[in-house]
Amino acid sequence: MTFLLVVVAAAVSSVHSFEVTKDAAKEASAARWLTTQSTWGTLTTRPEKAFFGQDGDVETNDLLAVVLPFAADETNEGRIFFYLMGETHLHDSSLTLSQAALNTELLAVPGCGTPESAVDPQDPRCIKLTIAGSIHPCTATHDVGPNCEDIGWKALLEKHPTMAYWPVNHDFRVHEFVVQDSLWMIGNFGGASVLSPDEYRQAKAAEHVIAGGEAVTPTTIPAADKIVPKWNNFATRARWITHHSKWSTIATVAAASNAAETTSSSSVFGNIRSIADGVDLSTSTGRPLFYLPDADALAVNMKANDNHIVISLSEASLAERVSEGRPCGGQELPLCAQVALYGKAVPVEFNRDIATQFQHTHPLASWMAEGGSHMSGSYYTLDISKVVILDYFGGFHEVGVDDYLNTNLSSMLESGVSQTTMNPPSWFSGHLIVWMMAGFLLGWLVSRYSGIHSTTGAQYRTVPDATKTSETMEMEVDAEA
Numbered sequence: 001m002t003f004l005l006v007v008v009a010a011a012v013s014s015v016h017s018f019e020v021t022k023d024a025a026k027e028a029s030a031a032r033w034l035t036t037q038s039t040w041g042t043l044t045t046r047p048e049k050a051f052f053g054q055d056g057d058v059e060t061n062d063l064l065a066v067v068l069p070f071a072a073d074e075t076n077e078g079r080i081f082f083y084l085m086g087e088t089h090l091h092d093s094s095l096t097l098s099q100a101a102l103n104t105e106l107l108a109v110p111g112c113g114t115p116e117s118a119v120d121p122q123d124p125r126c127i128k129l130t131i132a133g134s135i136h137p138c139t140a141t142h143d144v145g146p147n148c149e150d151i152g153w154k155a156l157l158e159k160h161p162t163m164a165y166w167p168v169n170h171d172f173r174v175h176e177f178v179v180q181d182s183l184w185m186i187g188n189f190g191g192a193s194v195l196s197p198d199e200y201r202q203a204k205a206a207e208h209v210i211a212g213g214e215a216v217t218p219t220t221i222p223a224a225d226k227i228v229p230k231w232n233n234f235a236t237r238a239r240w241i242t243h244h245s246k247w248s249t250i251a252t253v254a255a256a257s258n259a260a261e262t263t264s265s266s267s268v269f270g271n272i273r274s275i276a277d278g279v280d281l282s283t284s285t286g287r288p289l290f291y292l293p294d295a296d297a298l299a300v301n302m303k304a305n306d307n308h309i310v311i312s313l314s315e316a317s318l319a320e321r322v323s324e325g326r327p328c329g330g331q332e333l334p335l336c337a338q339v340a341l342y343g344k345a346v347p348v349e350f351n352r353d354i355a356t357q358f359q360h361t362h363p364l365a366s367w368m369a370e371g372g373s374h375m376s377g378s379y380y381t382l383d384i385s386k387v388v389i390l391d392y393f394g395g396f397h398e399v400g401v402d403d404y405l406n407t408n409l410s411s412m413l414e415s416g417v418s419q420t421t422m423n424p425p426s427w428f429s430g431h432l433i434v435w436m437m438a439g440f441l442l443g444w445l446v447s448r449y450s451g452i453h454s455t456t457g458a459q460y461r462t463v464p465d466a467t468k469t470s471e472t473m474e475m476e477v478d479a480e481a
Contacts, residue, residue: 027193028203031185034127035072035080036205038097039159040327042249042312043068043082043135044268045093053395057342059385060308061253063268066390067314067338070095070177071159073151077201080177081152082135083163085170089143090135095177096249096270099127099187099208101317104327108219108319110246110274111364117213120365121247122274122291125210127187130270133179144176152176162332184269184297192297214364219319226320231337231392235403238339238389243277243284243409244320245313246361250290255304271298274365275311276357281409287384288341289354291368293377307345311382314338337391343384350379 045051046062056062072080080095100112100121111118112126119125138148145151152174156163166172183195187208225244229236251270273292278284288311292299302309315337316327323329328336348354350371359369367373387399 022188022190022193024193024195024199025203026206027185027187028195028199029206030127030187030208031129031183031195031200032078032203032205033207034097034099034102034129035078035131036074037102039071040067040069040101040314040316041095041097042066042251042270042314043090043093043095044249044251044270044310044312045090046253046267047090051088051090052390054388057310057386060310060342061305063251063253063308063310063342065249065251065270065310065312065340067312067316067333069160069163069332071152071155073155074205076145076151078179078203078205079145079151079155080131080133080179081148081155082175082177083156083160083166083172084135084137084175085172087137087139087173088135088175089137089140092267093132093134093177094251094268094270095131095133096251096272097127097129097131098247098249098272099210100247100272101327104319104322104325105218106216107246107317107322108221109216109364110319110362111213111216113210113213115216115218117210118216118364119210119213120274120362120368121272122362122365122368123213124186124189125213126272127185127208128272129187130184131177131179132181132183133177135175135177138174138176144178148176149174160332162330216364221319221322228321234389234391234397234399235407236409237337237391238387238399238404239284239286239407239409241313241315241318241337241339241389242286242288242341243281244318245275245277245288247272247274247317248288248290249273249312250298250309251312252298252302252309253305254301269297269301270312271296273298274358274362274368276354276361279357279360283357284409286405286407287381289348289357289379289381291358291372291377291379293373293375295375296377299377302345309343309345309382311341312338313341334390334392337389339387339389341382341384342386342388343382345380346383347378348381354379 042065044063044065046056047064051064052066054064056064068082070080070082072078098121100110103114105115106112106118109118110121112121112123113119136143138144138152156174179197179200183200184192185195186192229240231237249270250273251268254267254269273290275288275290277286277288315321321328355369358365362368384401387401387404388396389399390396
């Protein structure tokens with residue numbers, strides 16, 4: 001495959017172009033490696049019916065974006081699987097992944113690669129992969145590959161062991177994301193590679209090593225920055241996630257005329273972009289800034305879609321939520337919260353404030369604080385039309401745009417819950433009275449319920465919750481008198 005790379009020569013002021021030949025087999029191996037190493041990604045689609053309790057957003061041409069855990073089988077052609085409720089069929093969808101999600105040690109920088117050689121998530125050397133395909137339940141045998149249930153369940157449990165304990169009576173089922181048409185990837189200078197499904201399936205996964213990056217010292221997150229707003233403080237939690245996010249998936253409807261530049265017949269396209277929302281809580285606006293070269297596939301499709309986009313943000317990308325080296329401390333959906341911002345991208349003039357924000361939030365991408373790359377491009381923010389958050393059982397919650405924008409993040413220090421204070425207080429183990437009270441309580445419970453035993457183990461039921469607008473899940477024990 002041959003692509004054009006435009007560069008600014010160091011010795012002259014004019015712009016030159018030259019051909020860069022990419023090794024298709026090497027590119028496919030890198031795509032297989034990223035897919036099998038990743039545990040979550042952003043699924044963008046235009047559903048025919050509600051998915052995760054949401055319909056496609058009308059203002060953005062029915063776009064819907066959800067961050068989901070998944071697993072790719074390493075030995076069976078890199079097949080991709082999800083664990084979803086019911087039987088879901090989603091056509092013309094895309095799954096977007098970033099290499100920046102792999103090393104939690106670098107999330108605070110933010111960096112992609114290793115401490116010895118790191119680059120910014122938007123740097124071309126950090127893989128950005130968008131896979132076009134469709135999702136079908138394993139029961140739809142004519143739509144999925146052979147042995148879908150067995151291969152998929154094994155792959156999912158290896159990546160997400162807690163899925164074995166997800167509530168049985170919520171009808172979770174293994175689904176396969178069937179790779180179709182093409183895979184769009186940037187993993188180095190020289191533009192994007194467009195790989196065929198066969199190139200992907202036949203490739204042997206090989207680690208993508210980032211060369212020429214900077215040596216960095218992983219940042220220690222102050223305890224105060226780990227204070228997370230309570231789950232039912234929706235506007236504050238959404239703003240907190242937006243402010244702390246350093247990169248995201250930005251997606252739009254793919255224009256048919258630009259199919260060759262993205263993912264063939266898929267109707268949606270997403271790409272990884274670095275973002276900034278203030279240098280601290282006091283300067284956060286809730287409207288992320290990002291930079292797009294005019295030739296970027298996302299920019300081309302976005303402009304063809306009247307600048308309508310969705311920005312997907314996940315706590316899985318936040319250093320503030322890393323615990324024991326794991327994103328969100330190993331918590332899965334939905335407790336590892338996510339936010340989707342729908343609206344229209346608005347160009348903004350580069351100024352000192354934008355320079356300061358990117359200089360502070362993206363130290364490995366000096367060009368973002370200097371007016372952009374050598375290619376022509378623009379800075380954008382978002383005119384928000386819709387905000388949704390998923391941070392607890394019960395489905396997505398829509399946050400009023402005014403509530404979201406007018407939230408004072410400083411107030412979260414009063415209402416938040418710190419990860420560092422979730423452990424029992426140190427005085428608990430040293431107070432005799434506390435232990436005596438606990439003993440009396442335990443004795444009463446045993447005497448009160450000694451005739452009750454579990455017949456089927458812990459079960460879940462969906463119950464109304466007055467503190468939420470939808471439903472939540474609570475655990476109960478099936479019992480016989």
